[in-house]
Amino acid sequence: MQKDNLSLSSLITFKNKFISMKILVCISNVPDTTTKITFTNDNTQFNTAGVQYIVNPYDEIALSRAIELCEGGKGTVTVLNVGESQTDPTIRKALAIGADDAVRVNAAPRDAYFVAYQIAEYVKSTDFDIILCGRESIDYNGSQVAAMVGEFLDIPSISIIKKLDYDGTTATIEREIEGGKEVISVTGKFIASCSEGTAEPKIPNMRGIMSARTKPLQVIEAKEIAQVTKVQQFETPPARGAVKLIPAEETEKLIDLLHQEAKVI
Amino acid sequence: MSVLVYVEQVDGKFKKSVFEAVSYAKAIADKQDGNLIAISIGNVEESELKELGKYGVSKILNVSNDQLKNFVNQAYASIIAEAAKKESAEVVVLSSSFSGKGLAPRVAVKLEAGLADGAVELPVLDGGKFLIKKTAFSGKAFAISELTSAVKVIALNPNAFGVKESAVDAAIEAFSPEIKSTDLNAIVKEIVRATNKVSLPDAELVVSAGRGLKGPENWGMIEELAGLLGAATACSKPVSDADWRPHSEHVGQTGIAISPNLYIAIGISGAIQHLAGVSSSKVIVVINKDPEAPFFKVADYGIVGDAFEVVPKLIEALKAHKG
Numbered sequence: 001m002q003k004d005n006l007s008l009s010s011l012i013t014f015k016n017k018f019i020s021m022k023i024l025v026c027i028s029n030v031p032d033t034t035t036k037i038t039f040t041n042d043n044t045q046f047n048t049a050g051v052q053y054i055v056n057p058y059d060e061i062a063l064s065r066a067i068e069l070c071e072g073g074k075g076t077v078t079v080l081n082v083g084e085s086q087t088d089p090t091i092r093k094a095l096a097i098g099a100d101d102a103v104r105v106n107a108a109p110r111d112a113y114f115v116a117y118q119i120a121e122y123v124k125s126t127d128f129d130i131i132l133c134g135r136e137s138i139d140y141n142g143s144q145v146a147a148m149v150g151e152f153l154d155i156p157s158i159s160i161i162k163k164l165d166y167d168g169t170t171a172t173i174e175r176e177i178e179g180g181k182e183v184i185s186v187t188g189k190f191i192a193s194c195s196e197g198t199a200e201p202k203i204p205n206m207r208g209i210m211s212a213r214t215k216p217l218q219v220i221e222a223k224e225i226a227q228v229t230k231v232q233q234f235e236t237p238p239a240r241g242a243v244k245l246i247p248a249e250e251t252e253k254l255i256d257l258l259h260q261e262a263k264v265i
Numbered sequence: 266m267s268v269l270v271y272v273e274q275v276d277g278k279f280k281k282s283v284f285e286a287v288s289y290a291k292a293i294a295d296k297q298d299g300n301l302i303a304i305s306i307g308n309v310e311e312s313e314l315k316e317l318g319k320y321g322v323s324k325i326l327n328v329s330n331d332q333l334k335n336f337v338n339q340a341y342a343s344i345i346a347e348a349a350k351k352e353s354a355e356v357v358v359l360s361s362s363f364s365g366k367g368l369a370p371r372v373a374v375k376l377e378a379g380l381a382d383g384a385v386e387l388p389v390l391d392g393g394k395f396l397i398k399k400t401a402f403s404g405k406a407f408a409i410s411e412l413t414s415a416v417k418v419i420a421l422n423p424n425a426f427g428v429k430e431s432a433v434d435a436a437i438e439a440f441s442p443e444i445k446s447t448d449l450n451a452i453v454k455e456i457v458r459a460t461n462k463v464s465l466p467d468a469e470l471v472v473s474a475g476r477g478l479k480g481p482e483n484w485g486m487i488e489e490l491a492g493l494l495g496a497a498t499a500c501s502k503p504v505s506d507a508d509w510r511p512h513s514e515h516v517g518q519t520g521i522a523i524s525p526n527l528y529i530a531i532g533i534s535g536a537i538q539h540l541a542g543v544s545s546s547k548v549i550v551v552i553n554k555d556p557e558a559p560f561f562k563v564a565d566y567g568i569v570g571d572a573f574e575v576v577p578k579l580i581e582a583l584k585a586h587k588g
């Protein structure tokens with residue numbers, strides 16, 4: 001027992017000295033935040049006409065933190081996207097921000113279950129130390145993928161984090177909870193989904209943009225898995241009636257309306 | 266047929282969002298003549314557990330274990346999945362709280378179940394299809410998602426479903442599934458929680474302010490107004506980016522999406538990314554000095570005026586109202 005522990009800790013020291021860390025960042029390709037959301041085909045499909053796509057803003061935060069952790073040759077960052085070839089510009093953007101290489105699992109991202117399965121299968125074939133995601137994709141807003149990957153790989157998953165320190169073996173993480181935060185310590189492999197605060201999003205510079213063109217982007221095929229969800233239709237929220245304006249001097253009238261008409265106070 | 270609801274405890278107590286999830290799960294169970302079972306993890310007193318009976322829980326599986334006093338995602342997910350299997354639950358309901366968001370996906374994978382996170386209505390059973398309405402595109406739309414798996418997992422949005430009483434006598438049953446040591450790998454070191462503040466995601470009333478307030482030193486009146494209303498405080502993104510307010514208060518497409526009964530926006534222009542996170546609020550009040558501010562287009566009530574004059578007057582009027 002004692003001996004095992006000794007060799008484990010010396011192995012870890014060895015690893016810290018000589019082998020750099022490998023971080024995987026999962027990025028999703030989402031409509032720009034200014035997009036007006038509309039649907040076609042009887043509200044069964046998102047209308048992609050004229051829509052600009054971007055790296056999911058939370059994934060940019062995850063990527064930026066990964067790059068910071070690897071700065072000074074301490075490690076490498078790989079980005080992964082499950083998507084068809086039209087997501088390549090988004091992947092190149094991530095490479096321009098500073099990822100070292102990229103992988104695309106060539107398939108339409110059917111649902112979170114499917115995406116998480118593809119990510120987990122890819123991770124099993126490689127040896128990443130940690131995996132970072134965004135807290136949610138701003139299109140389907142599942143906040144599902146990270147924890148599902150964690151479960152497929154049977155490793156800890158920490159959702160909606162706002163701070164991450166990692167030394168190659170142990171991480172100290174702050175997670176958001178209602179009205180506060182929780183500080184968590186994890187040793188070994190884990191996956192976390194990043195929220196604001198984890199890092200300042202990095203902006204690609206000219207050198208990044210130039211080098212992104214030649215960085216490796218590997219395309220692999222997806223694996224089949226049973227389908228568990230299917231979007232049938234979309235709805236847009238009902239329009240509100242016209243605003244009732246209250247003169248600035250009559251604030252008591254607003255209180256009355258909120259109390260008697262809207263019945264919210 | 267049975268429905269399992271996970272009842273999240275905070276320091277041994279259940280919050281309103283738990284009773285919402287229980288009421289919601291009860292309505293699903295009733296639709297299908299099923300019974301409702303709750304799973305509680307951590308150390309919750311019997312008197313608190315019995316509260317669940319008021320909302321229709323007939324049986325409570327109670328996992329009382331010091332190792333599990335604090336939330337451990339992996340272990341909690343294993344327990345919930347075990348409970349679902351033991352009770353042959355067809356539907357598992359959780360609240361889409363911060364912890365719920367981390368748990369539901371793991372439970373779904375364990376049960377090979379489809380998951381709807383951010384559910385806002387009861388499921389509809391349509392010709393054998395299980396359809397559920399959930400938020401999508403950061404509050405800019407809803408998706409009707411079909412869960413095609415045998416077992417279904419639903420994470421319910423806070424404030425989406427009202428609490429409904431439906432009293433039964435709840436039987437408490439001790440439950441102690443085996444816990445793998447690897448399920449306890451992530452260790453909680455510290456919990457910091459402001460107990461005197463209303464938490465934003467499940468607040469019924471929210472007072473929010475933006476760049477129009479000019480600087481962090483002017484938030485005193487916002488806090489006073491919120492305090493008088495018993496409301497949570499929120500802010501726009503540039504405000505938290507500038508560190509005038511903590512990131513946890515930032516609402517919108519890239520912040521928290523909320524749907525309180527009342528959202529008061531003060532000195533916020535109403536950019537599309539901000540509206541995404543707040544447009545499903547039931548009543549919206551906008552206070553802005555610019556009559557052309559886009560926020561007025563989605564407001565129910567508005568005051569065109571200088572926040573530094575309007576808000577103090579509003580505070581006085583509210584004090585008078587409360588008398």
Ligand SMILES: Cc1cc2nc3c(=O)[nH]c(=O)nc-3n(C[C@H](O)[C@H](O)[C@H](O)COP(=O)(O)OP(=O)(O)OC[C@H]3O[C@@H](n4cnc5c(N)ncnc54)[C@H](O)[C@@H]3O)c2cc1C
Binds near residue numbers: 033474516572
């Ligand atoms: C990728 C991306 C994601 C984003 N995500 C979010 C998000 O999640 N949430 C978010 O909020 N923003 C988000 N934004 C930013 C968003 O586009 C707006 O810039 C932001 O919401 C503006 O904040 P504001 O309304 O506080 O400030 P401003 O736009 O500067 O508006 C200030 C308002 O205050 C009014 N005002 C000024 N002085 C007074 C006074 N004395 N009394 C009363 N009113 C006054 C002005 O008329 C004006 O309408 C995002 C932007 C991008 C690019």
Ligand SMILES: Nc1ncnc2c1ncn2[C@@H]1O[C@H](COP(=O)(O)O)[C@@H](O)[C@H]1O
Binds near residue numbers: 133
């Ligand atoms: N198609 C995808 N490819 C790679 N990563 C993804 C994909 N979709 C989602 N993710 C990751 O999972 C996170 C949560 O997404 P979601 O569960 O869809 O809200 C995102 O922030 C990404 O990090």
